[in-house]
Amino acid sequence: MNARRQVLLLGLLAFSAALVTLPSIGTTDDDAYYQPAGHSYVRWVKSLVSEPAHALSRTQIDAHFHHNKEHPPFAKWLIGGGRWLGHEVLGVMSASEASRLGICAMLALAAMVAFAFTLSRVGALPAWFAALSLLLYPRFAFHGRVPTLDMTVAATTSAFLLCFWHLHRKPGFKPLALMGVIFGFALASKLNAPFALIGCGLYWMVEQLSKTRKDGRGLTLPPIPLWMLAVPAVGFALHLALWPHMWIDTFARYGSYVSFHTKHYPIYLFFEGQIWERPFAPWYAPFAYTWATLPTLTLFAGMVGLGGLLSRSGTQNEDGRFARFLLIHLFVSIGVVAFSPVPKYGGVKLFLPFFPLFAVAVGLGFARLLEALRVVGGPQLQKVWVGPFFALLMLSSGGLDTARFYGHELSSFGQHVGGLPGAVQRGFERQYYDVFDASLAAWISEHTAAKASIHFEPNHKEYLRSAPFMIRRGLLREDVKLSASKRADIVILTHERRWRSFSDLAVELAKRPLLHEHRVDGVVLWSAYGRKVP
Amino acid sequence: MSRRIDQGLMLGLGLACLSAAFGECSRRPTIVSAEAWQQAAQQLKPLIKPGDLLLLNNAGSSQGMEQLRAFGLQPRVALPEPRGRIRRLWLLGTRADVPAGLVPLARQHDTLFTLPKGLTLSLWARPQGEVLWSAKNELYSAKIRAKGASCTQAHKGGWRCAHLADWMHVAPTGLQVKNSHKSCLWAHPPAGDKPLIIRFDAVPSGELIFEHGLSDKAAASSNKHPVRVELAWQHGGVKLQAGNSDGWKKSQHQVAGFLEIKVSARKDGQRHHCFKASIR
Numbered sequence: 001m002n003a004r005r006q007v008l009l010l011g012l013l014a015f016s017a018a019l020v021t022l023p024s025i026g027t028t029d030d031d032a033y034y035q036p037a038g039h040s041y042v043r044w045v046k047s048l049v050s051e052p053a054h055a056l057s058r059t060q061i062d063a064h065f066h067h068n069k070e071h072p073p074f075a076k077w078l079i080g081g082g083r084w085l086g087h088e089v090l091g092v093m094s095a096s097e098a099s100r101l102g103i104c105a106m107l108a109l110a111a112m113v114a115f116a117f118t119l120s121r122v123g124a125l126p127a128w129f130a131a132l133s134l135l136l137y138p139r140f141a142f143h144g145r146v147p148t149l150d151m152t153v154a155a156t157t158s159a160f161l162l163c164f165w166h167l168h169r170k171p172g173f174k175p176l177a178l179m180g181v182i183f184g185f186a187l188a189s190k191l192n193a194p195f196a197l198i199g200c201g202l203y204w205m206v207e208q209l210s211k212t213r214k215d216g217r218g219l220t221l222p223p224i225p226l227w228m229l230a231v232p233a234v235g236f237a238l239h240l241a242l243w244p245h246m247w248i249d250t251f252a253r254y255g256s257y258v259s260f261h262t263k264h265y266p267i268y269l270f271f272e273g274q275i276w277e278r279p280f281a282p283w284y285a286p287f288a289y290t291w292a293t294l295p296t297l298t299l300f301a302g303m304v305g306l307g308g309l310l311s312r313s314g315t316q317n318e319d320g321r322f323a324r325f326l327l328i329h330l331f332v333s334i335g336v337v338a339f340s341p342v343p344k345y346g347g348v349k350l351f352l353p354f355f356p357l358f359a360v361a362v363g364l365g366f367a368r369l370l371e372a373l374r375v376v377g378g379p380q381l382q383k384v385w386v387g388p389f390f391a392l393l394m395l396s397s398g399g400l401d402t403a404r405f406y407g408h409e410l411s412s413f414g415q416h417v418g419g420l421p422g423a424v425q426r427g428f429e430r431q432y433y434d435v436f437d438a439s440l441a442a443w444i445s446e447h448t449a450a451k452a453s454i455h456f457e458p459n460h461k462e463y464l465r466s467a468p469f470m471i472r473r474g475l476l477r478e479d480v481k482l483s484a485s486k487r488a489d490i491v492i493l494t495h496e497r498r499w500r501s502f503s504d505l506a507v508e509l510a511k512r513p514l515l516h517e518h519r520v521d522g523v524v525l526w527s528a529y530g531r532k533v534p
Numbered sequence: 535m536s537r538r539i540d541q542g543l544m545l546g547l548g549l550a551c552l553s554a555a556f557g558e559c560s561r562r563p564t565i566v567s568a569e570a571w572q573q574a575a576q577q578l579k580p581l582i583k584p585g586d587l588l589l590l591n592n593a594g595s596s597q598g599m600e601q602l603r604a605f606g607l608q609p610r611v612a613l614p615e616p617r618g619r620i621r622r623l624w625l626l627g628t629r630a631d632v633p634a635g636l637v638p639l640a641r642q643h644d645t646l647f648t649l650p651k652g653l654t655l656s657l658w659a660r661p662q663g664e665v666l667w668s669a670k671n672e673l674y675s676a677k678i679r680a681k682g683a684s685c686t687q688a689h690k691g692g693w694r695c696a697h698l699a700d701w702m703h704v705a706p707t708g709l710q711v712k713n714s715h716k717s718c719l720w721a722h723p724p725a726g727d728k729p730l731i732i733r734f735d736a737v738p739s740g741e742l743i744f745e746h747g748l749s750d751k752a753a754a755s756s757n758k759h760p761v762r763v764e765l766a767w768q769h770g771g772v773k774l775q776a777g778n779s780d781g782w783k784k785s786q787h788q789v790a791g792f793l794e795i796k797v798s799a800r801k802d803g804q805r806h807h808c809f810k811a812s813i814r
Contacts, residue, residue, distance in 0.1 A: 273635015275615065277674065296557065300550035304543060369547060372540035397554050415557030416550075421593035422561060427634025430594060495594075500615035500675070507610060510603065522563040523594030524611075 003119055010115050010131050011108040017135070018104035018145050022097055024407040025145045026437035027469045029462035034147050035099045035469070037067035038080030044244070058248055065245035069253075070260045073243045074188035075152035078102025082147075096469045099147045106155040107144025110356045111135050113158040117165070118363030121322060126370075129391045130363025133298045136398030139348050140355050142409035150352045153190035158356035160186045160193075161329055164200055165322070168227050176227055180234025187239040191261050192336060192353065197232060199332035203325050204228070210316065267345040268498035273427030275498055281344040286337050289348050290358075292423055295397040296415040302358050305365030306330075330357050347410060347432055366394060407438055408520045420521035430495055431525055434462035436469075439518055440492065440526060441476040447516065447528075448490055453481045455488035457509070458499035463492075490515070491529045563595050564628040570650030571601035574626060577647045578655065579605055587620055589613060591627030591654070598627070616675075618666035618738045618813065623658040630654050638664055666738045669719055669795075669811035670706055677733045678704050680724045698724060704732055709749040709808045712781040716747070718808035723761055723799035732795040737767070738813055739790040746774070746809035747782040754778075755804035763809070764796040776807060789813060 001009070044064035048055040055061075068076065079099045086098025111131040119127035135141055144151045160182045167175035186193035208222045240246050246253050269276045271285050291299065309323040333354040337344060344350065370390055374381050397415055404419070405412035411431045413423035424430055444454060456463040463482065470476035493509055496502065512529035519525065582588065590599060590609045602609045613620065613635060623639055625632065639658040649655055660666070669676075678685040678693050680702055685695035692705025707720040724730055746763060760777035768791025776783060799805045 273613075273633060296550055296554040300547065304546070369543055372543040373547075375537065375540045376544050415554035415561075418557050418593075419561035421563065421595070422557065424594040425629060425631055425633050495611070497612050503610050503612040503614040506612065507608060510599075510608075517596060519595070521561060524596050527596075 003116075003124075006119075006124060006127075007112050007115055010128070011112045014108035014111045014131070014135055015104050018107050018141070019101070021406075022093075022100055022104070022145055023473070023475070024438055025100075025142065025409075026407070026435040026440070027096070027466040027473075028146050028148060029434040029466060030148045031096070031099075031146070031469050032465035033068045034076055034079050034149070035083070035096065038076040038078070038099060038147070039083055039095075040064045040067050040080070041073065041076055042080035042084045061244045061248060065243075069245050070257060071149055072188045072190065072239065072257075073245075074156070074185055075103070075106075075147075075149040075190070077242065078106065078152060079147045094473045096473045100145055103147055103151050104145060106151045107135070107141065110140075110144070110151065110155040110158055111359075113155065113162050114356045114359035114363065117158075117162055117326075117357075117360045120166075121319075121360075122364055122367035125387050125391060126363040126367040129301075129366045129394065130359045132391075132395055133295075133301070133362045133366075133398055134356060134359035136395060136402050137294060137298060137355065138398075138402050138405045138409035138412035139293055140352065141402070143349055143352055148349075149190045150349045153186060153193055154352035154356060156182065156186035156189050157193050157196040157333075157353045160196055161200075161325075161357070164227075164231075165325060168200070168225070176230040177234060179227060180231045181238055183231050183235035184238025184242070187235050188242045192333075192350075195332050195336045196329065196353070197235075199329045200231075201228065202332065203328045206324055206328065207321065267343045269343070269345045270429040270496075270498040271344075271427065275500060276344070280342065283338045285344045286334050286348070286351055289428075290334070290354070292413050292417045292426070292428060293348060294414055295401045297394045297397040298362055299414060299416070301365035301369060301394060302362040303365065304368055305361030305363065308364055308368050309361060326357060326360060330354060330361070333357060345432075347429070349433075366391065369394070404521060408525065410435060411520050411523070411525060420523045424523055429498055430523055432496060432498070434459050434466075434494070434496070436463055436466040436476075438475055441470045443516060443518065443528065444480055444490070444492075445475075445477040448477075448480065451479045451481060452490060453483035453485075453488040454490045454492060455483045455486055456492050456494065457486070457505050458494070458496065458501050460484060489531055492526055493529065494526045495524055563592070563597070564652050566597065566628055566650065566652040568601055570653060571598040572605070573650050574598075574653050574655070575602045575605035575607055577649075578624065578626065579607060581646060582607065582624065583622065586622045586624060587614070588624045588626060589633075591625045591629045591633060593627075593629050593633075595628070602626075616667060616672050618668075621660055621666075625656045625658060626653065628652055628654075632656070663814055665812045665814055666740050667813040669732075669734070669793075669809070672734055672737075673704065673706075673719065675734065676704070677735070678731065679733075680730045681726075681728050692719065695724075702730070704730070707808060709747075709806065710751075711747045711749060711753075711808075713750065714782070716745075716782060716808060716810075718745070718810045721795070721797045721807055721809055723797050723802050723805050723807065725802045727798060727800050729764075729796040729798040732797070734793045737789060737791070737793045740788075740813040742767075742787045742789040742793070742811060742813050743784065744774070744787065744809065744811050745782060745784045746807065747776050747780060748778060749806035749808065752778070752804045752806035753781075757801050757803045757805065759800040759805075761797060761799045761805050761807040764794075764798075766794040766796075767791055 041064060044055060079102055082101030083095050083099045086093045086101050087095040111134050114134050115127045115131040118130040163179050163182050167179055183197060186196060269281045271281045309327050312319050312323040313327055334351045337351045370387055373390060401412050410433055411420050413420050417423050417426060420430060467476060467482050471478050491509055493505060509529050512532045514527060515530045516528040517524045588607055588609045590611055599609055636658060640661050642657040642659050673692050680695045680698060683697045685693045687694040687696040689703045690705040692703060694703035701722055702724060704719055704721050709716050721730055744765060758778060760775040763774040765772050767789040772787055774785060797807060
């Protein structure tokens, strides 16, 4: 099978797997922002088709694009587009479920990019390994099935980097335009996209410095390449074109968008057994989360791959250039969260663009390990089946984690930290994002009386917003009422320790009869309490 | 050399597989019988003093909770916040390793009595003189009011009074006082001789160390009216003031229950007032 067909097959498989497993994925506290925004954007397009002049009026643009105007639009276009296609046109799924279609496509795109990058370096088997290890990283796969911005920016920035790697040295207008367009989609996905271009600039600088050093010319400023001007210009233009909110009072609105993110409000993170708000969690928190949450053998293959990249990074051939390119982008994608004064929260979601690139290192590491296995194992291990068999063995830790944390992906931790129980002892958050998960909805639907009132602690307000989506997805009974009062029939305590009130709430609620504890990997994720017996 | 590297990689892979296998085994919860938990509870109960806390150390599992409660104990599944409330902490559970986040508690005893198999117990206590509570760390829970309205707008790690001028906020800052840098909480008195009220509903009992003063810039201004500070706590209180020539003042008080800090000045111009409060 040729490379193009393999990439398409991988994309199709990844998208189908994401689609089939959608009902197991809960509703995050971001759904209530992005789903209505996406729906509103698509409604505007419909009105643009039927009444263009009316749709292009300032009032109509503002009416449709004021939703979630603090974030760029591309992921919301995908969310709205998925809803339109899956729910309105095909009618095969609920609106809320269909809103995830575009994001599932982004998950498939991210896997395809990891595949394509690896394929060009070490061949088909490591490329499949890279892509599958990415899909079998439970947290990454989770973000690829929820209607939020993170997977979109991860997929589009990695796609831009792939495109940049192959095209930035090619002459002509087309490569520049293509790079610019893909960068535009990344820029229109989330605020961390520009850092991919900064990484490209760093790479170019490193290459120029090593070239001038080699030539014995000392430090000289080389001519600025055309891509450095064209890519941001085309990208920025597309970013604005995709965002009608910015068509009006462009300077003022763009200024307030940037200013919103430079003064981001603090969000709690439970890390090392402490609650971090301000000061933000320490710089190494993103690295620690990456280390702790990746499946063990995936992490090991990745470390071998990184070692190989580091050892080649000093050479002046294509391998050396690729090593420098990947290492710089790996560092930039995680370093931008680790080393900048921004709140670090949400496990790995803020630096999701790191993982498709890390998957490439995983693929390279796998290729190196297979080579070593064949050398050490001698002639018996030269057979064709050894490679795929070894790949399956190496994918087993990701497979085990995916099965164990199915439906609770944000609680996944690798075997090397002792899974979720080991992570709890090490002071990591056992779950986050206030996910109204499918198991919780199923328990409520099956075990509560008609018209039962439910109250959530410690953060009721997020469940209040996500419950209607769970009802529309058919996962939560319609008659269930969410109550702001603790005097509700059922109180659900989600064990999210970043809330300062959690410990006292657990003591207070223990006075009520415990109806159920939901455990994953032996760890309680939520407890349900009934009414106090008079 | 290359063969050595290959062998090293295979060794590394073997270790990674072992680590995964060990992780698989260690994550399995140790199941301890209800009788064992009851026995532990019975032995532990007479040792627990009023104010002591008991933390279940089961790596997220709640086993034993019911049996401990049946003996009148109140086990917790997480450390309470603010952690200044923790004077002595008993750690009981199936895990031998200590959960992260116990800093600055120090281990006191391990084996006070023979525990049933599968359970471990240790006693932790806060070293003498440790800070139990600080206004800076607990500012998130403070109720702040000025000129008849609450100040609830998040601002630089503190709170701003959205209905008043921008400088009406309580937040961490740094000021020069008598040419020395002070990291403290900005608490400027409002105009019109009205008080800025900062209230902490629950503080641990102990010695309050209150420090405050005016910035050098404020001290050099023409406004000679001192900033008045009234501290109130359960069954007690004190009136303090910081004038232009006072520099950085420090006082100690025995407090309990709650802590309320009222900051006012007859004239509010250039009253760059800042304070630090901690309880030991």
